[in-house]
Amino acid sequence: MNIHDERDAYVIHDGSIILDVNAAFCRLFRCERDQVVDRSLFDLIADEDLKHLGRLRMGILTRTGRNLPDVLYSFLRFDGAIFWGEGHTTGTDRKTVYESRIKLLNEV
Numbered sequence: 001m002n003i004h005d006e007r008d009a010y011v012i013h014d015g016s017i018i019l020d021v022n023a024a025f026c027r028l029f030r031c032e033r034d035q036v037v038d039r040s041l042f043d044l045i046a047d048e049d050l051k052h053l054g055r056l057r058m059g060i061l062t063r064t065g066r067n068l069p070d071v072l073y074s075f076l077r078f079d080g081a082i083f084w085g086e087g088h089t090t091g092t093d094r095k096t097v098y099e100s101r102i103k104l105l106n107e108v
Contacts, residue, residue: 009102012092013041015062019097028085028104031078041100046076058089061098065091075102082108 009025011018018039026033029044041058045051050073057068070088077083089100 046074
């Protein structure tokens with residue numbers, strides 16, 4: 001993965017807090033970079049049950065380092081719109097930093 005890839009939305013995080021995003025992420029979530037950096041990664045997920053699933057999955061990834069299959073989430077844009085997307089998270093060369101790619105699947 002490459003955060004500088006402008007085709008896909010990328011978010012760099014510590015498993016919970018957003019550290020950086022790319023321009024494609026800002027377009028997808030209809031926000032500015034400074035609106036999202038330092039916020040909870042789970043604020044991006046619209047559904048409470050899916051937020052819980054996301055926390056469980058990040059817990060497994062941070063404890064085991066094992067990559068998990070991609071998952072579908074309902075995401076919440078900064079303007080309140082919801083969309084379905086696919087999330088893919090992997091570790092980076094820094095032990096406590098992760099990179100997630102989010103692909104738009106369907107507008108709600």
